[in-house]
Amino acid sequence: MQVDIKTTSVVQLRETFSHVARHLGSDKPASRYQEASLNLQSTANFHYRPLWEPERELYDVRRTQIEMKDWYAFKDPRQYYYGSYTIVRSRQQETMEKSLEFVDKRGLLRDLPQEIRNAVIFALVPMRHLEWGANLNNCFVTAYGYGTAITQATMFHGMDRLGLAQYLSRIGLLLDGNSGESLAHAKTLWMEHAAWQPLRRLMERMMICRDWFELFVKQNLVLDGLLHPLVFRQFEPRISAQHGPALSLLTEFMTTWFDESSRWVDATIKTAAAESPANAERLRGWIAESHSEIMEALGAYAAELFGEDAAGALAKVEATLEARLTKLGVGSTGKAS
Amino acid sequence: MNMPISGKPPKKLSLKENYALLTRGLGWETSYESMDKVFPQCDFEGIKIHDWDKWEDPFRLTMDAYWKYQGEKERKLYAIVDAFQQNNGQFNVSDARYINTLKLFLTGVSPLEYGAHRGFAMAGRNFKGAGASIAAQMQAIDELRHAQTQAHTISHYNKFFHGMHDPIHMFDRVWYLSVPKSYFEDAMTAGPFEFVTAISFSFEYVLTNLLFMPFMSGAAFNGDMATVTFGFSAQSDESRHMTLGLEVVKFILEQDPANLPIVQRWLDKWFWRGYRLLALVAMMMDYMLPKRVMSWSEAWGMYFEQNGGALFNDLARYGVRMPKYHDVAAKEKDRLSHETWGIFYNYTHAAGFHTWVPEEGEMKWLSEKYPATFDKHYRPRFEYWRDQQKKGERFYNKTLPMLCQTCQIPMGFTEPDDPTKICYRESHYRDNKFHFCSDGCKDIFDFEPEKYVQSWLPVHQVYQGNCFRPGTDPTAPGFDPLLEVLKYYNFNVGKDGGEYLDSEDKKHWEQWTGKPGVSI
Numbered sequence: 001m002q003v004d005i006k007t008t009s010v011v012q013l014r015e016t017f018s019h020v021a022r023h024l025g026s027d028k029p030a031s032r033y034q035e036a037s038l039n040l041q042s043t044a045n046f047h048y049r050p051l052w053e054p055e056r057e058l059y060d061v062r063r064t065q066i067e068m069k070d071w072y073a074f075k076d077p078r079q080y081y082y083g084s085y086t087i088v089r090s091r092q093q094e095t096m097e098k099s100l101e102f103v104d105k106r107g108l109l110r111d112l113p114q115e116i117r118n119a120v121i122f123a124l125v126p127m128r129h130l131e132w133g134a135n136l137n138n139c140f141v142t143a144y145g146y147g148t149a150i151t152q153a154t155m156f157h158g159m160d161r162l163g164l165a166q167y168l169s170r171i172g173l174l175l176d177g178n179s180g181e182s183l184a185h186a187k188t189l190w191m192e193h194a195a196w197q198p199l200r201r202l203m204e205r206m207m208i209c210r211d212w213f214e215l216f217v218k219q220n221l222v223l224d225g226l227l228h229p230l231v232f233r234q235f236e237p238r239i240s241a242q243h244g245p246a247l248s249l250l251t252e253f254m255t256t257w258f259d260e261s262s263r264w265v266d267a268t269i270k271t272a273a274a275e276s277p278a279n280a281e282r283l284r285g286w287i288a289e290s291h292s293e294i295m296e297a298l299g300a301y302a303a304e305l306f307g308e309d310a311a312g313a314l315a316k317v318e319a320t321l322e323a324r325l326t327k328l329g330v331g332s333t334g335k336a337s
Numbered sequence: 338m339n340m341p342i343s344g345k346p347p348k349k350l351s352l353k354e355n356y357a358l359l360t361r362g363l364g365w366e367t368s369y370e371s372m373d374k375v376f377p378q379c380d381f382e383g384i385k386i387h388d389w390d391k392w393e394d395p396f397r398l399t400m401d402a403y404w405k406y407q408g409e410k411e412r413k414l415y416a417i418v419d420a421f422q423q424n425n426g427q428f429n430v431s432d433a434r435y436i437n438t439l440k441l442f443l444t445g446v447s448p449l450e451y452g453a454h455r456g457f458a459m460a461g462r463n464f465k466g467a468g469a470s471i472a473a474q475m476q477a478i479d480e481l482r483h484a485q486t487q488a489h490t491i492s493h494y495n496k497f498f499h500g501m502h503d504p505i506h507m508f509d510r511v512w513y514l515s516v517p518k519s520y521f522e523d524a525m526t527a528g529p530f531e532f533v534t535a536i537s538f539s540f541e542y543v544l545t546n547l548l549f550m551p552f553m554s555g556a557a558f559n560g561d562m563a564t565v566t567f568g569f570s571a572q573s574d575e576s577r578h579m580t581l582g583l584e585v586v587k588f589i590l591e592q593d594p595a596n597l598p599i600v601q602r603w604l605d606k607w608f609w610r611g612y613r614l615l616a617l618v619a620m621m622m623d624y625m626l627p628k629r630v631m632s633w634s635e636a637w638g639m640y641f642e643q644n645g646g647a648l649f650n651d652l653a654r655y656g657v658r659m660p661k662y663h664d665v666a667a668k669e670k671d672r673l674s675h676e677t678w679g680i681f682y683n684y685t686h687a688a689g690f691h692t693w694v695p696e697e698g699e700m701k702w703l704s705e706k707y708p709a710t711f712d713k714h715y716r717p718r719f720e721y722w723r724d725q726q727k728k729g730e731r732f733y734n735k736t737l738p739m740l741c742q743t744c745q746i747p748m749g750f751t752e753p754d755d756p757t758k759i760c761y762r763e764s765h766y767r768d769n770k771f772h773f774c775s776d777g778c779k780d781i782f783d784f785e786p787e788k789y790v791q792s793w794l795p796v797h798q799v800y801q802g803n804c805f806r807p808g809t810d811p812t813a814p815g816f817d818p819l820l821e822v823l824k825y826y827n828f829n830v831g832k833d834g835g836e837y838l839d840s841e842d843k844k845h846w847e848q849w850t851g852k853p854g855v856s857i
């Protein structure tokens with residue numbers, strides 16, 4: 001039964017939830033992003049200590065050395081909550097699907113010279129394992145991090161990494177006629193090839209890191225900030241310049257994704273650094289430590305990809321990251337620009 | 338890097354092959370760091386897994402397909418939610434009493450969705466097999482979806498009705514919400530295998546119909562199209578989760594015979610834990626829905642005794658038997674909802690939703706559905722309360738009840754074989770006496786006393802002075818402890834709880850919709 005509401009007599013009692021209003025400072029209309037994120041995680045009166053970590057509460061701010069007065073100071077500039085996130089990605093995957101189909105139909109990767117096919121497999125397909133590691137690392141942050149503002153974004157980011165791992169696998173399948181040979185070969189490279197071992201060791205080291213913010217910084221800021229541009233801004237354009245845009249089409253998702261998610265990674269680091277000099281110092285320490293480790297680990301890999309141009313390619317991505325860090329207030333000079 | 342990969346024309350992949358290629362081989366056996374360090378929680382529960390590749394992927398969803406399907410579902414869902422809000426759909430429900438089920442849902446269930454989101458992220462990070470990890474992670478993100486779509490949908494109701502303005506704050510503090518909170522935290526603080534057995538199997542697979550059917554069909558019967566929409570949209574995720582639940586248990590049992598006794602104990606524990614939690618749903622079905630769907634007793638008969646019975650028959654080949662105390666649940670099914678509603682009628686002034694004495698027509702329905710118990714044990718009590726209320730002496734219980742140490746429900750349930758006698762059980766542990774509502778709850782405590790002595794029991798906490806806002810001075814003149822506790826809960830005192838007939842919700846409903854309200 002439809003009811004005629006005497007709308008004039010209706011008085012709206014409040015604009016949003018109290019837990020949202022507390023964050024906004026007063027009861028005022030809130031966005032879907034805000035109602036989906038703010039103060040959504042339990043914070044008090046936990047019943048049992050975890051069997052897997054009896055010295056901590058279920059959710060516990062002490063799982064990182066970063067300290068925040070308000071863990072909801074972190075904001076995702078993309079304003080992603082589940083609905084907005086999946087809607088954006090569903091559009092992007094449509095475009096990617098078309099590219100995959102296009103390249104497949106015309107055999108654009110299959111028909112590349114053997115040598116180039118091998119080079120692409122070497123550079124990109126073992127990276128699926130690295131992306132799987134990135135997935136698990138973001139899953140760790142989602143599981144043990146503090147506050148929905150950051151943990152929901154790492155949930156999305158982690159699933160993105162699974163998506164990337166699978167798109168990289170699809171590139172392998174386009175190259176091997178869906179036989180899976182390239183994937184098996186890539187696994188061997190990942191497990192055994194000398195140029196991949198430093199990266200695998202680095203990833204395994206990260207996978208035992210127990211400070212979730214440290215892991216966030218090392219994975220999402222430093223490693224990604226160096227490796228992704230190296231592969232998708234340096235290596236891929238070299239291939240495409242000589243052999244046509246097939247690979248560009250297939251990595252468009254990755255480059256768009258990297259720019260988009262970097263905005264969120266940067267906002268997160270900036271907020272943590274701006275909170276206190278102690279945080280900024282801590283972040284700088286982690287960045288410095290992983291920066292040199294990662295540059296070292298990338299050496300042999302870059303040499304395989306770029307030959308004698310390796311040093312130049314590495315210098316470029318290093319400079320890009322340094323500029324980014326300076327902007328965020330965690331550069332090696334210690335000053336925000 | 339010279340292995341020749343032939344550029345042969347592509348063969349067509351089935352969905353299953355495609356999924357396997359894109360997913361199965363992603364993980365690897367770590368060697369620079371030991372697998373035990375990388376996956377430190379995989380062993381401590383005693384579950385033995387020999388071959389993670391035996392995991393049958395129940396979803397077979399790649400990420401691109403996930404984005405595609407879920408993005409499509411969200412587009413549709415939010416279009417309907419937008420339309421609902423524009424059309425003031427909240428005033429089309431059967432009666433404002435119905436809104437109280439949404440208060441219970443948003444404060445008692447939505448936070449569990451959030452807990453499931455985090456708990457499955459934990460499980461996803463801890464499983465060594467990529468297939469199992471991905472299944473858990475997909476559920477983790479789905480559960481975030483449920484928490485968020487529920488907040489977005491019910492947000493609109495919150496603008497016009499009381500009792501649901503601060504759900505997470507209340508979840509962390511309010512006495513009866515410690516029932517769902519402790520249930521879920523119990524699972525999350527256990528290991529990854531117990532967590533998935535508890536939530537994926539015992540809850541999602543065995544008991545979920547008893548949660549979702551009542552709320553979603555209840556919404557449909559009572560004209561709440563917003564809740565129906567998010568409910569059905571979530572249902573398609575739910576069917577994936579149920580498949581996962583069954584796969585989890587079969588996989589663990591097939592891996593090693595030594596896993597059986599551990600799993601059976603978890604099935605016993607989580608059956609009873611889940612069943613006690615559902616007491617809140619039982620009262621909601623029989624008392625809070627102005628238009629009823631079916632009785633708790635009927636639902637239990639259909640969804641647990643029949644469907645659950647068939648399921649456990651199927652699992653018998655693994656050596657699994659029916660959960661312990663399922664016979665007690667059967668004995669209680671004609672009493673559970675009445676006893677629980679009685680408790681809330683007593684303490685509604687300290688609750689975030691309203692209670693009431695059923696109308697005469699509703700009592701008739703209850704008599705029909707519960708011929709053996711209602712008229713004999715419960716109707717006289719409601720009639721007495723109704724008479725008191727007519728005299729202006731609505732009964733509120735001003736003392737605080739004793740709580741069960743395990744399920745944390747006030748000790749108001751009766752002996753399995755005597756509906757007139759309250760059931761008390763106790764255990765001694767480290768010079769203290771602990772109280773339980775049932776043998777089921779006592780067993781759970783006795784097996785892991787170190788865990789359950791930690792229970793944050795709301796009544797104990799009130800008496801210990803831990804449930805006041807910071808800066809409250811209990812020695813100040815005129816100090817009103819109950820009022821101070823309600824402020825600690827952030828209740829709008831007198832609006833969020835109490836008798837429905839005296840409520841602002843009722844007054845607004847009549848003013849705004851012109852519909853007649855209920856009376857006694």
Ligand SMILES: [Fe+2]
Pocket residue numbers: 450453479480483571
């Ligand atoms: Fe859910």
Ligand SMILES: [Fe+2]
Pocket residue numbers: 613741742743744745746773774775778
């Ligand atoms: Fe109990």
